[in-house]
Amino acid sequence: MALPPSTVVNYIFPFMGLQFFSVYNISYMQQLMYRPLYWFGRGTSPALNPLISLASLPKYSKNNTVVTFTLKPYKWSNGESVTAQQVVFWMNILKVQKLGWAAYSPGGMPDDVKSVVANSPTKVTITLTGPTNPGWFTYNQLSQITPFPMAWDISATGQKAGSEACAKAPYAKVVVKTDKKNSKVTPVSPEAKSCEKVFEYLSRQSGFDPKNPKAPNNSLKTYATNPLWQIVDGPWHLTKFDSSGNVTMVPNPKYSGPVKPKIDKFVLLPFTSNAAEFNALVGGKIDVGYLPFEDVTSPAKSPLVPGKNHPRLEKDFNIDAWYGWGIYYIVPNFNSTGNGGQAGKIFKQLYFRQAFQLLINQPLYLEKLYKNYGTPTYGPVPVLPKNPFATKFAAQNPYSYNPKRAIDLLTSHGWKVEPKGVTNCIDAAKCGVPVGTKLQFSLPYAIGSAATKQMMEAEQASWQQAGIKVNLTVGSFNTVIGNAVPCTGKSCTWEMAFWGGWIYAPDFYPSGELLFQTGAGSNSGSYSDKKNDALIRDTNFGDATLAAWQNYLVTQLPVFWQPNAAAQITEIRKGLNGVVPQNPLQSINPEAWSFTK
Amino acid sequence: MTGYLARRVVQATFVVFGVTLLVFLLEHVIPGGAARAALGQRASQAQIEQFNELNGYDLPIWHQFLDYCRDLILHFNLGYSYKKNQGVAQLIEETLPKTLVLVGISTFLAVIVAVPLGVLQVVRRNKPIDYFLTGTAFIFYAMPAFLLGQLLILYFAIDLSWFSTEAPQSNSAWGVLSQPKDLVLPVLSLAAITIAAFSRYMRSSMMEALTEDYVRTAKAKGAGQRRVLYRHALRNALIPLITLLGLSLPAIVGGALITETVFNFPGMGLLTTQAAVNNDVPLLLGTTFVAALATVVGSLMADVLYAIADPRVRYA
Numbered sequence: 001m002a003l004p005p006s007t008v009v010n011y012i013f014p015f016m017g018l019q020f021f022s023v024y025n026i027s028y029m030q031q032l033m034y035r036p037l038y039w040f041g042r043g044t045s046p047a048l049n050p051l052i053s054l055a056s057l058p059k060y061s062k063n064n065t066v067v068t069f070t071l072k073p074y075k076w077s078n079g080e081s082v083t084a085q086q087v088v089f090w091m092n093i094l095k096v097q098k099l100g101w102a103a104y105s106p107g108g109m110p111d112d113v114k115s116v117v118a119n120s121p122t123k124v125t126i127t128l129t130g131p132t133n134p135g136w137f138t139y140n141q142l143s144q145i146t147p148f149p150m151a152w153d154i155s156a157t158g159q160k161a162g163s164e165a166c167a168k169a170p171y172a173k174v175v176v177k178t179d180k181k182n183s184k185v186t187p188v189s190p191e192a193k194s195c196e197k198v199f200e201y202l203s204r205q206s207g208f209d210p211k212n213p214k215a216p217n218n219s220l221k222t223y224a225t226n227p228l229w230q231i232v233d234g235p236w237h238l239t240k241f242d243s244s245g246n247v248t249m250v251p252n253p254k255y256s257g258p259v260k261p262k263i264d265k266f267v268l269l270p271f272t273s274n275a276a277e278f279n280a281l282v283g284g285k286i287d288v289g290y291l292p293f294e295d296v297t298s299p300a301k302s303p304l305v306p307g308k309n310h311p312r313l314e315k316d317f318n319i320d321a322w323y324g325w326g327i328y329y330i331v332p333n334f335n336s337t338g339n340g341g342q343a344g345k346i347f348k349q350l351y352f353r354q355a356f357q358l359l360i361n362q363p364l365y366l367e368k369l370y371k372n373y374g375t376p377t378y379g380p381v382p383v384l385p386k387n388p389f390a391t392k393f394a395a396q397n398p399y400s401y402n403p404k405r406a407i408d409l410l411t412s413h414g415w416k417v418e419p420k421g422v423t424n425c426i427d428a429a430k431c432g433v434p435v436g437t438k439l440q441f442s443l444p445y446a447i448g449s450a451a452t453k454q455m456m457e458a459e460q461a462s463w464q465q466a467g468i469k470v471n472l473t474v475g476s477f478n479t480v481i482g483n484a485v486p487c488t489g490k491s492c493t494w495e496m497a498f499w500g501g502w503i504y505a506p507d508f509y510p511s512g513e514l515l516f517q518t519g520a521g522s523n524s525g526s527y528s529d530k531k532n533d534a535l536i537r538d539t540n541f542g543d544a545t546l547a548a549w550q551n552y553l554v555t556q557l558p559v560f561w562q563p564n565a566a567a568q569i570t571e572i573r574k575g576l577n578g579v580v581p582q583n584p585l586q587s588i589n590p591e592a593w594s595f596t597k
Numbered sequence: 598m599t600g601y602l603a604r605r606v607v608q609a610t611f612v613v614f615g616v617t618l619l620v621f622l623l624e625h626v627i628p629g630g631a632a633r634a635a636l637g638q639r640a641s642q643a644q645i646e647q648f649n650e651l652n653g654y655d656l657p658i659w660h661q662f663l664d665y666c667r668d669l670i671l672h673f674n675l676g677y678s679y680k681k682n683q684g685v686a687q688l689i690e691e692t693l694p695k696t697l698v699l700v701g702i703s704t705f706l707a708v709i710v711a712v713p714l715g716v717l718q719v720v721r722r723n724k725p726i727d728y729f730l731t732g733t734a735f736i737f738y739a740m741p742a743f744l745l746g747q748l749l750i751l752y753f754a755i756d757l758s759w760f761s762t763e764a765p766q767s768n769s770a771w772g773v774l775s776q777p778k779d780l781v782l783p784v785l786s787l788a789a790i791t792i793a794a795f796s797r798y799m800r801s802s803m804m805e806a807l808t809e810d811y812v813r814t815a816k817a818k819g820a821g822q823r824r825v826l827y828r829h830a831l832r833n834a835l836i837p838l839i840t841l842l843g844l845s846l847p848a849i850v851g852g853a854l855i856t857e858t859v860f861n862f863p864g865m866g867l868l869t870t871q872a873a874v875n876n877d878v879p880l881l882l883g884t885t886f887v888a889a890l891a892t893v894v895g896s897l898m899a900d901v902l903y904a905i906a907d908p909r910v911r912y913a
Contacts, residue, residue: 008681010682010683011682017636018635018636018637018640018644019635019636019648020682021637099647100647104641104644105641106641182646182647183643184643207682207683208682213652213677214668214674214676214677214684216684216686216687217677217683217684218687220682220683243681243683243688243691244766244863246766246768269766270863272862272863273858273861275743276858276860277861279750279754279755279762279763279859279861280762280861282755282762283755283762285761285762285763476875476876477874478633478876479876481637481638482633482634482876499638521640521641521642522638524638
């Protein structure tokens with residue numbers, strides 16, 4: 001199977017910080033060997049998949065403050081059972097290392113956990129500090145847990161399994177002190193100190209020394225040989241690994257789950273470019289790859305019905321569009337002091353955001369530039385892949401392309417629209433900004449496919465119809481997100497940015513607490529709205545459904561929605577079954593793959 | 598000669614230091630800083646602060662630079678790449694030998710083919726063979742490496758199935774060498790363009806040498822054409838090529854980005870580009886340091902060889 005260009009898998013320990021948090025590390029390696037408590041992605045829906053989850057569905061009680069679940073009879077490859085205490089082991093590590101965990105968000109686990117108890121070898125009870133929304137807690141919190149084997153409770157090579165005091169320690173005995181100023185956690189009890197030692201050891205065995213990152217470390221080369229990583233409860237185990245990203249896995253003969261591997265081995269191959277991957281496809285070197293967008297020769301009949309394959313590949317391969325569980329948008333900076341100090345103030349005007357969105361012709365760009373391999377984004381919850389969360393209202397764009405309406409909106413709010421120049425404010429009371437303010441902005445975007453460039457240029461021309469002058473610049477993804485950080489004050493000058501969007505993973509529940517809540521770390525544009533905050537709070541901790549929040553943000557435009565192109569057009573060798581339906585969370589299940597003879 | 602060498606080594610040291618300092622300073626003005634580059638858009642302020650503290654990015658910049666120099670000089674520790682989850686020195690140690698094999702072989706091939714070609718063109722100048730070789734050289738010289746690589750793959754790997762579509766995928770230099778068949782196309786792709794360039798240099802250099810007084814003197818003394826060509830003209834004509842080769846060292850060490858990209862060969866060129874695109878500060882510093890080192894060493898080598906080949910330089 002081909003990895004996308006310049007991506008590699010390079011972290012094996014399934015408890016990692018943001019620096020190693022990638023779909024490739026998690027879905028293409030870790031989860032094939034170390035199964036999460038709950039598996040997400042059922043067919044093409046981002047829903048929980050009970051069949052291959054380690055535990056039965058969680059039960060919520062006592063006003064949604066207590067969660068219980070029972071583990072199924074899974075076994076590790078060393079014969080040990082997957083037990084409730086192993087869930088506590090993971091929670092103990094989390095308690096001492098929350099800042100070192102990619103999915104940590106203030107107020108979430110472990111901050112909202114009062115106690116975790118292994119009531120029996122199979123039953124776990126988690127008591128929370130307050131009521132939670134069951135959907136949110138299951139999708140965003142329980143989804144993150146990966147039971148650890150007892151053999152990992154060590155802090156030095158050669159120690160006996162369970163030598164440390166972390167795996168067996170009750171959650172309550174792991175006592176830590178948290179610095180309220182910077183959220184830094186210091187272990188206090190011997191059990192907590194033990195957990196920290198275990199975490200550091202396992203991280204070092206993964207190649208990263210959390211105490212001294214610069215220390216020489218050769219662990220990456222030992223992934224396939226280190227006995228620690230050979231204890232698996234998933235269907236695969238590693239037999240070859242190199243730092244370039246060449247990974248070979250073979251079936252775990254003792255896999256106790258329901259879907260046993262049918263192919264002899266699963267190999268991941270890294271590529272330096274789309275061209276190199278395409279050549280490998282044509283040369284017959286890979287069974288599952290992707291067709292780069294620039295090589296799509298025939299448009300899709302609809303987002304879910306692919307068009308004809310590339311002439312060089314159609315004989316041997318079928319194609320299927322893979323849609324990710326995410327949304328695409330341009331971020332306006334609501335605190336921007338750009339455009340003579342007025343950019344942020346302009347973005348705060350809902351009428352302006354509406355006009356700006358009305359000039360984005362998503363269906364046209366999808367048809368002409370993405371060859372129908374994509375769907376429009378109209379709100380914070382994706383419409384495709386099909387899911388139980390998107391509302392009907394969100395699926396009907398309230399701001400469909402309408403230049404006349406956009407111009408009318410601006411005109412009625414005190415702007416003199418200059419389609420051949422730059423629109424300027426002539427009535428401060430109506431505009432909300434001083435007279436003479438011009439609608440001109442800079443918009444850096446992350447370099448991507450040729451289609452992205454064409455789309456940005458088409459949008460630039462479209463905004464110009466209402467005299468909104470947008471100066472486009474191109475930068476690397478890291479440069480664009482590096483500039484577009486939440487900020488305030490005079491130095492907060494960036495105006496807009498487009499780097500793609502947001503993938504709802506590992507926070508699978510599409511509630512916007514990380515993205516749109518006031519002060520959230522990833523709320524790059526500093527969007528702030530009291531009603532939105534209250535709705536998010538209710539969605540996370542109350543009993544409100546996502547619908548109200550979602551419908552509110554569809555109309556409020558905290559960002560400018562952009563088309564959601566297919567994450568990948570997958571090429572699947574004819575005769576290889578089980579690759580489709582593709583999981584929208586980009587997890588893979590090669591254990592379900594088989595060749596027709 | 599010793600004094601000359603000593604002077605050049607001191608100059609080279611200053612150049613390497615200057616380049617390292619410059620890149621270090623430039624990297625500290627990247628938007629968002631190293632923490633945002635490593636942790637991405639999801640990082641909270643607390644996580645960024647912890648990252649900066651752990652990696653010393655919260656210290657004054659001069660302190661960071663001194664730490665970097667100390668680690669580099671005392672332990673040859675070039676830092677750690679979060680994007681690759683590996684030490685920078687380890688990454689270079691793994692990648693550089695592979696690149697040296699690929700680019701080194703193609704450069705060697707280019708020299709042994711380009712020199713006789715250049716001589717042949719001079720011997721047969723303004724004859725059909727000269728026109729043919731000149732025309733061919735121009736075609737290859739003008740052809741983008743990407744196009745040439747793709748054409749070679751399409752014809753020899755896909756249509757004829759003589760070779761693989763990829764360069765050797767081994768992670769070691771020895772592994773790369775042990776798959777000579779897979780090396781053919783990438784080496785050919787690189788060598789063809791270099792041969793085109795070198796043969797043009799060689800032709801003009803030989804033409805110039807043949808008009809020199811010492812050639813006329815040799816002919817007047819009754820030396821045969823072969824002796825004049827190889828004994829007198831060629832040795833002098835090779836001097837510009839020595840400079841060219843010395844200056845090729847940074848390219849040999851720095852890799853061939855386009856060829857690496859087309860032939861799926863993760864070498865130094867790709868490593869450096871990825872470091873720049875990903876804002877991978879330690880890796881970019883490391884690869885720049887190696888490239889700077891190769892530049893000064895290459896230039897030094899060219900000077901020394903030049904001095905050996907031409908006594909006038911030594912005595913001056």
